[in-house]
Structure formats: C-alpha cells, structure tokens
Amino acid sequence: MANKGIKYGLAAVFNTASEIYTAAAKVRDAGYTSWECYTPMPVHGLDAQMYGLDDKGFPIRSKVPRFTLTGGVTGFFTGMFIVWYMNAYDYPLIAGGKPFFSPIFPFPVFYELTILFAAFGTLFGMFFLNRLPRHNHPVFEHPKFGRTGDDKFMIVVEVEDPKFDDDETADFLKEIGGKSVSLIREPEEF
Amino acid sequence: MSSATTDTVKPSPEILKKVKPAKLDEVPLVLNKRSLHWITDKICGIVEAKTPAWWWWCFIFALSIASFTGMGLLVLVSSGVGEWGNNNPVNWGWAIVNFVFWIGIGHAGTLISAILCLLKQKWRTSINRGSEAMTVFAVMCAGIFPLFHVGRVWFAWWLFPIPNANNIWPQFKSPLEWDVFAVSTYFTVSVLFWYMGMIPDLAVLRDRAQKMWRKYFYGFLSMGWNNSNTHWRNFEMAYLLLAGLSTPLVLSVHTIVSFDFAIANLPGWHTTIFPPYFVAGAIFSGFGMVMTLLLPVRAVFGLHDLINQKHIDNMCKITLATGSLVGYAYAMEFFIAWYGANSYEGFAFINRAFGNYWWAYWIMVSCNVICPQLFWFKAIRENTPLVWVISIFVNIGMWFERFVIANTTLSRDFLPSSWGYYSPTVVDIFTFFGTFGFFSVLFLLFLRFLPLMPLAEVKSVTPMADPHAGKH
Numbered sequence: 001m002a003n004k005g006i007k008y009g010l011a012a013v014f015n016t017a018s019e020i021y022t023a024a025a026k027v028r029d030a031g032y033t034s035w036e037c038y039t040p041m042p043v044h045g046l047d048a049q050m051y052g053l054d055d056k057g058f059p060i061r062s063k064v065p066r067f068t069l070t071g072g073v074t075g076f077f078t079g080m081f082i083v084w085y086m087n088a089y090d091y092p093l094i095a096g097g098k099p100f101f102s103p104i105f106p107f108p109v110f111y112e113l114t115i116l117f118a119a120f121g122t123l124f125g126m127f128f129l130n131r132l133p134r135h136n137h138p139v140f141e142h143p144k145f146g147r148t149g150d151d152k153f154m155i156v157v158e159v160e161d162p163k164f165d166d167d168e169t170a171d172f173l174k175e176i177g178g179k180s181v182s183l184i185r186e187p188e189e190f
Numbered sequence: 191m192s193s194a195t196t197d198t199v200k201p202s203p204e205i206l207k208k209v210k211p212a213k214l215d216e217v218p219l220v221l222n223k224r225s226l227h228w229i230t231d232k233i234c235g236i237v238e239a240k241t242p243a244w245w246w247w248c249f250i251f252a253l254s255i256a257s258f259t260g261m262g263l264l265v266l267v268s269s270g271v272g273e274w275g276n277n278n279p280v281n282w283g284w285a286i287v288n289f290v291f292w293i294g295i296g297h298a299g300t301l302i303s304a305i306l307c308l309l310k311q312k313w314r315t316s317i318n319r320g321s322e323a324m325t326v327f328a329v330m331c332a333g334i335f336p337l338f339h340v341g342r343v344w345f346a347w348w349l350f351p352i353p354n355a356n357n358i359w360p361q362f363k364s365p366l367e368w369d370v371f372a373v374s375t376y377f378t379v380s381v382l383f384w385y386m387g388m389i390p391d392l393a394v395l396r397d398r399a400q401k402m403w404r405k406y407f408y409g410f411l412s413m414g415w416n417n418s419n420t421h422w423r424n425f426e427m428a429y430l431l432l433a434g435l436s437t438p439l440v441l442s443v444h445t446i447v448s449f450d451f452a453i454a455n456l457p458g459w460h461t462t463i464f465p466p467y468f469v470a471g472a473i474f475s476g477f478g479m480v481m482t483l484l485l486p487v488r489a490v491f492g493l494h495d496l497i498n499q500k501h502i503d504n505m506c507k508i509t510l511a512t513g514s515l516v517g518y519a520y521a522m523e524f525f526i527a528w529y530g531a532n533s534y535e536g537f538a539f540i541n542r543a544f545g546n547y548w549w550a551y552w553i554m555v556s557c558n559v560i561c562p563q564l565f566w567f568k569a570i571r572e573n574t575p576l577v578w579v580i581s582i583f584v585n586i587g588m589w590f591e592r593f594v595i596a597n598t599t600l601s602r603d604f605l606p607s608s609w610g611y612y613s614p615t616v617v618d619i620f621t622f623f624g625t626f627g628f629f630s631v632l633f634l635l636f637l638r639f640l641p642l643m644p645l646a647e648v649k650s651v652t653p654m655a656d657p658h659a660g661k662h
Contacts, residue, residue, distance in 0.1 A: 021657035040226060040394075041646035042422040043657050050419060062427035068435070082351050086359035095363045108368035108446050112375040115439045119379045119432060123386055126428035130421045133413040140416070146397035148417045149390070149645075151226035151654075 005185030008138035009035075009158040010169050012178025013147075017043045020153040023176040024049040027155060030172060034161035038139065038148040064125045071121020072114045079110035138186045156184065219313055219651045221495040226649050229496070233391075233643050234398055236491055241638065244490070249634050255627025262621030263338055271341045273617040280600040280612035285339040287592040288622050290447055291475070292332035293373065294468075294588060296380070297440055298476020299325030303383060304436035307429075313504055315647040316496045320487065321480045322384040323640070327632040328479070329377045331625040336369075338621075350374075365449040372446040379439055383432045389415050390425065391641035444472045451595065458538035458599035461526065467519035471591060474512035474558070477505055478584030483633065485578045487642070496648060499572060506565040506577060509584060513562030516591075520559065534604065542598045546611055550594050557587020 014020040017039070024037055028050055037046060048059040080103065087093050088100035098105055127133070139145055139156055148154045155178060157169050166183075173181045220229070266273045276283040299321035306314040337346050349370045351360055360367050393415035396408035415421060448468035451459040481502075488497045527539040543551050561583045564570045571577060597612050614622075636642075649655055 017655055017657045037419040038417045039419065039422065040230075040417065041649040041655055042426050043419075043655065045657055046419055047423055060423070062424045064424055064427040064431060068431045083362045086351060087362050091357065091359055093359075093361055093363075095361055098363050106362040106368075108365075108442065108449075109362055109371050111442060112368075112371040112439075112446075115435050115442075116375040116378060119382050119435050122428045122431045122435070123382050126386065126424045127413070129424045130415075132415065135409060135414045137414060137416050139418075146394075149394035149397050150230040 005141075005187050007159045008141070008184040008186050009156045009164075010166075010173060010181060011139070011142050011144075011154055011156045011184050012173035012176075012181045013144055014153040014155065014178060017153065019177055020155065021046060021049055023155060023178065026176045027157070027172075028052065030163070032157055032161050032163055032169075034158040034164075036139075036156050036158075038145070038154040038156065040149055040151060040153070043153075063129055064122060067121040067125025067128070068118045069121075071125075072118035074121075075113040075115070075117025076110050078117065079106070079113035083109055138184055141186065142182070142184050144180070217498065217500040219315070219498070219500065220648065221498050224495055224652070226652065226654050229648055229652070230394060230645055232491075232493070232496070233641055233645055233648075234395055236637065236642055237395060237639060238398065245634060245638060249631065252627045252630035252634060256624050256631050257627070258620045259334065259622075259624025259628055262617050262619075262624060263334070265617050266338055266621070267343060271339065273615060274339075275612055275614045275618050276339075277610070277612075279603055279608050279610045280597055282596050282600060283612050284593075284614050284618045284622055285335045286450070286596050287589065288625065289332050289335040290468075290592045290596075291589045292328045292335075292625065293376075293447055294444065294472035294475045294592075295479045295585075296325035296328040296332070296376070296476065297444060297469070297472035298478075298480050299323070299328075300376075300380060300383075300436050300440040301473050301476065302480070303387070304433040304440065307433040308437060311504075312651045313501050315651055316493075316643050317480065317484055317501060317505075318647070319384075319387065319640075319644050320484050320636075320642060321476075322380065322387070323633065323636045324476075324479060324483060325380045326377070326384055327629050327636075329373065329380065330632070331629050333373065333377070334621075334625065334628075336373075365446065365453045368446045369450060372443045376439060376443045379432070379436060383436055386425075386428060386432065387644055387647075388641060389413060390417070390421075391645045393417065394645055395641060441469055444468045456599050456603070457532070457534040458542065458595070461523065463519055463522060463526070467516070467523075470512050470515040470519065471558075471588060474509060474516055474562075475585060475588035477509045477512065478581045478588065481505055481509070481577060481581035482585060485574055485581070487637065489574075491642070493643075496643060502574065502577060503571050506571045509581070510562050510565040513558060513565075513584070517555075517559035520555065538599055538602070541602050542594060545598060546601060547594060547598050550590050551598070554587050554590040554594050557583045558591060561587065 012023075014023060020037055020039065021043060024046055027035055037043075037050060039046070045059075051060045053059055083106040084101045087106075092100045094100075103110075139154075142154070142156075144152060144154070155173065157164060157173065163169070170181050224232075274283060274285065276285065299318075302314050302321045303318045303325075306318075337343055340346050340349070348354055349360060349367070360370070362368075389412055392408050392412035396405060396412050399405045399408055445465035445468065448464035452461060452464040454460060484497060485502075488494060524539050527535045530536075561580055564580060565577075570580075601612055602609050
C-alpha cells in the first residue's frame with residue numbers, strides 16, 4: 001500500500017467467524033468506539049459482541065421497521081384516499097348497488113398499497129440507514145477487502161476513534177488474533 | 191454489558207438422559223464440507239466464465255420461440271381482439287387461463303423466499319434466488335395477457351388511477367381493478383425483494399471483477415455495499431420485513447385472482463373455496479416449475495453439493511402436499527355442489543367431468559391429483575429425471591385446471607340457447623407458446639449475468655458461519 005493519502009484506519013484480517021466473534025468483544029472491552037467488522041455473511045451474535053446489550057438485555061436493533069411502518073400506514077391511507085376521491089367525491093360512480101365509498105369492498109386496494117408502500121419504505125429505509133448508494137468507501141482501498149465478501153473477516157479501527165494510536169492499536173489488533181494488520185489510506189485526490 | 195461475551199451452554203434436560211432420543215441423520219445442506227471460498231468460486235464462476243456454447247444455442251432457440259408471442263401480438267394489435275378465439279359465450283378464453291397459469295407459477299418463488307424464510311427453513315437458501323427470478327419473469331409473462339385483452343393496448347394505462355382525458359376514474363368495486371393493484375404490487379415487491387437480496391452478491395461480483403464493464407455494471411447495481419456489520423444488520427432486518435410483507439402479499443394475490451371468478455354469480459365460480467384452493471394450486475404449480483428449471487440448472491453447472499437430495503425431497507414433499515390439497519378441493523367442490531342442492535351448481539360440476547370439456551377435466555385430474563402421489567415413494571423422489579418429468583406434468587395439469595374452470599362454466603351458462611364451444615385460434619396458440627420462449631430468454635439472461643444463489647445465505651448454513659464453531 002502506498003504511503004500517501006489520508007489515514008482511514010487499521011485493518012486486521014481474521015480467518016473464521018469464531019475468531020472475529022471473540023475478537024469483537026475484546027475490541028469493545030478495550031473501549032474503542034469507531035470501528036467496524038466486515039464479514040462475508042451476517043455473523044449471528046456479532047451485534048451483541050460489538051455493542052453489548054441494552055438495559056433490557058437485547059442487542060442493538062436495526063431501525064428499518066420504522067420506515068416500514070411509516071410506508072405501510074401511508075399506503076393504507078393513500079389507498080383509502082384514492083378510492084374515496086375517485087369513486088365518491090370527484091366522479092361518483094354507481095356500480096352494483098354498492099355505496100360510493102366504503103372501507104369494505106375496495107379493501108384489496110388498501111391492502112395492496114399498504115404492502116407496496118411498506119416494501120418501498122423497507123428498501124429505501126435500508127438504503128438510508130446504510131448510507132447507500134455510496135459507490136466509494138475507504139475500506140475498498142484495502143487489497144484484501146474483496147476477500148471479506150468471500151471467506152475472510154476483517155476488523156477496521158478508524159483513525160477517528162479517540163483511542164486510536166498507530167502503534168498501540170496495531171499491537172492490540174495483533175494481540176487479539178488479527179492477521180496482516182495494515183493501515184488503510186484514502187487516496188487524496190482522483 | 192459483558193454478559194454477551196460469555197456463552198453459557200445450558201445443560202441438557204434430565205429427561206433426555208432417560209428417554210434416549212433417537213439420533214436422526216441430518217443431511218448437511220452443503221455436501222462435501224465445501225469451504226466458503228469454494229461456494230463463492232462456484233457461484234461467481236457461473237457468471238464470470240466465458241459464455242458457454244450451449245448457452246448461445248439455448249438463447250437463440252428461446253428467442254425464436256419468443257418471436258411467436260411477438261407474431262401473435264402483432265396480428266392481434268393490428269386487427270383486434272377478434273383474432274383470439276374468445277367470443278360469446280366464452281369471452282374469457284386462453285387469455286385468462288394463461289394469465290392465471292403464469293401468475294400461479296410465480297407464487298412458489300415467493301413462497302420459498304418469504305414464507306420458508308419466516309419458517310426458518312434453511313434448505314431454501316440455495317433455491318430461493320432462482321425461484322425469485324422465476325417469479326419475476328412469470329409475472330411478466332402473465333401481464334401480457336390481460337394487457338392485450340383490453341383490446342386497445344395503448345389505453346392500458348387507464349387501468350391505473352391516472353387522470354385521463356375522459357375524466358373517468360377506475361371503478362374500484364370491480365375485482366378486475368383489484369387485480370390491477372394486486373398484480374402490479376406483486377410484481378414490484380417481488381422485484382424489490384429479489385434485487386435487495388442480490389445486493390451483497392453483486393458486491394462480491396464487483397470486487398472480483400476484472401473487466402471494466404463488469405466493475406461498472408456490478409458496481410452500479412451493488413450500490414456500494416461494503417459487507418460491514420452495520421450493513422448486514424439493517425439488511426437482515428429489511429430482508430425479514432420484506433419476507434413478512436411478501437407472505438400476506440402472495441396469499442392475497444391469488445386470492446384476488448380467484449375473486450375474478452368467485453365474485454361473478456356463475457355456477458362453478460361463485461364459491462368461497464376459491465381463494466384457498468387457488469393459492470394451494472398456485473404453490474403447487476410453482477414448485478412444479480421450480481423443479482423443471484432448477485434440476486437441469488443443477489446438472490449443467492454441477493451444483494449437486496448445493497442443491498442436494500434433501501432439497502429435492504423437500505420440494506417433492508411440498509408438491510405432494512399442495513397437490514393433495516388441490517385434489518381435496520376438487521372433491522370438496524363436487525360435494526358442496528351436491529350438498530348445496532342448487533341445480534345450476536350441480537349441473538356445472540357434472541358438466542365439468544362429463545360434459546363438453548370432459549377430456550380437459552380428466553387431464554387435469556390425472557396430472558394434478560394422481561401424478562404427485564408418486565412422490566410418496568422415496569425411490570421416485572431419488573430418481574431425478576423422473577422427478578423432472580413429473581414436474582412437467584404438474585405444469586400441464588395446472589394449466590388445464592384454469593382452462594377447466596374458465597371454460598366449462600362459460601360455455602354452458604343458464605340459457606341453453608346461448609351455449610357454445612370454445613376453441614383457441616392460431617393466434618392464441620402462438621401467443622401462449624411464445625411466452626415460454628420469452629420466459630426462457632429472461633431466465634437464461636439471469637443465469638448469465640446475475641448470481642444464481644445468495645452467497646451469504648448459503649454460507650450462513652455452513653458450519654463455518656457458526657461463531658461458536660460447533661461448541662453449542
């Protein structure tokens with residue numbers, strides 16, 4: 001790796017899920033706050049290892065459901081609104097001796113729009129929380145980053161972390177079992 | 191806070207020592223203890239290797255079959271819906287049959303990706319991406335028929351609640367309008383679910399890409415996914431939620447499709463059994479199609495370690511279960527027709543089995559009720575070519591089911607003076623035949639450019655994904 005560029009963080013590679021699982025708890029216990037694990041698949045329990053448990057004894061929880069709920073509620077009332085507006089208010093239609101508007105007969109429309117909007121809420125909520133799309137990221141500079149999608153596991157402690165120190169953190173990462181500990185640098189300019 | 195770091199292994203209950211439970215042989219989901227790297231290489235290799243010659247031949251062949259749909263629709267659009275065999279009294283001929291057939295096929299994909307996900311059926315992992323692709327493509331084929339059946343296809347957008355020059359809005363009391371919402375939502379959500387599940391795999395392909403176009407193509411699609419734990423946490427939650435949303439969705443779609451029939455006051459259609467019966471039939475036909483597609487794919491790409499006998503067994507068993515449900519529904523329809531003591535309803539069912547379309551009825555019964563019963567036998571489930579042949583019969587049977595439902599009732603309505611006999615025209619046949627080509631073209635493109643299996647999910651069911659390294 002070139003010695004030019006802004007320092008982003010120190011990366012340590014691990015070979016198995018259980019190695020990174022135990023190492024993550026040690027990083028947390030050492031008091032680091034700006035760091036991240038990179039894994040080829042979701043490792044169950046890693047959240048608790050990285051952030052501990054909350055007061056009620058649960059691991060950290062994703063906030064995606066809030067977006068889903070918002071989408072679902074919006075969808076339901078959008079459905080209700082369009083049926084009322086179109087068939088009862090703007091152009092009242094007589095068909096089948098049914099009332100112009102009722103929450104019963106067009107229920108499939110509300111139902112489908114609830115699901116449709118909730119699904120969009122879920123996807124875009126996930127994008128928003130993951131700060132995607134972001135087509136470049138400093139960790140992509142690591143020569144072994146590609147392997148984290150394949151069979152390697154990686155912990156990156158960021159320079160931003162108040163406890164970060166070039167040598168101490170590197171030693172610490174080696175101590176907890178990290179292999180090929182190396183510095184990630186962002187290219188200064190393109 | 192540190193309680194999460196120490197794992198407490200619970201002692202096994204006393205009772206287990208007394209009763210000595212039988213140890214079941216658990217077949218691993220990934221055979222031969224394949225490594226994570228092997229899985230990545232295998233799946234990405236399919237996309238990264240040079241395009242095989244057979245792929246080109248299949249692609250050209252599929253394209254030429256697809257052109258039949260093109261020809262059929264060209265004739266239809268240039269001269270009018272009269273080119274189809276639909277006429278009084280059967281105004282819904284092959285168009286509705288083909289529509290329901292293709293929509294039904296899609297349902298197994300959603301069942302595998304959503305319902306089996308909620309039920310924590312881990313064997314779904316290696317077949318779910320292919321089945322979801324099947325869902326998306328099948329719904330595209332299904333959409334062709336109602337779209338062109340409206341007559342002037344360039345006005346099809348009137349189906350949607352968009353202001354038009356006539357100042358008339360859609361009529362929300364009609365089940366056909368509910369269908370517009372159900373099917374378009376189903377398609378959109380299926381695409382979202384399929385795409386979202388693919389993002390981490392597209393990122394793997396991006397990171398492995400050598401050629402510039404690949405870097406851009408997969409880079410664009412993967413949205414900058416970086417495998418971090420934060421990403422996975424939100425991804426898993428979103429995936430679970432989409433599975434939770436797709437489950438009521440898939441059940442509602444075929445329910446609403448069945449409303450197209452059940453809301454009408456016609457003997458043979460106006461029954462409350464239709465929604466569950468249609469959903470069971472849809473899942474049945476969908477599993478038939480999943481096997482029709484994935485068994486050859488498994489053979490061609492040598493995926494026997496990833497789609498193993500356990501997967502095939504499970505798919506056969508679901509086909510058997512849903513096939514039996516469908517058989518039960520056929521019997522129950524007859525029973526209710528007799529028990530309800532409505533002479534029109536009674537006639538409709540006698541007519542189904544022994545009337546003008548008796549041949550279609552018996553093809554349906556033999557393919558849907560009798561054929562899947564063979565899956566009771568282990569020897570048959572283990573005979574892959576035979577499973578494949580049976581899966582084709584399931585597809586045929588389910589097409590005939592829709593044909594029987596739509597046509598027997600319409601061709602013999604309340605007034606004998608208006609009775610008729612429906613036959614498809616060449617244009618009907620061309621249009622339907624071509625959709626198989628259209629479907630195959632899309633599926634071949636999927637095999638060539640997108641990851642066939644969800645890498646992370648397949649890896650998750652291997653022992654390597656267990657953070658406790660089997661010490662539980």
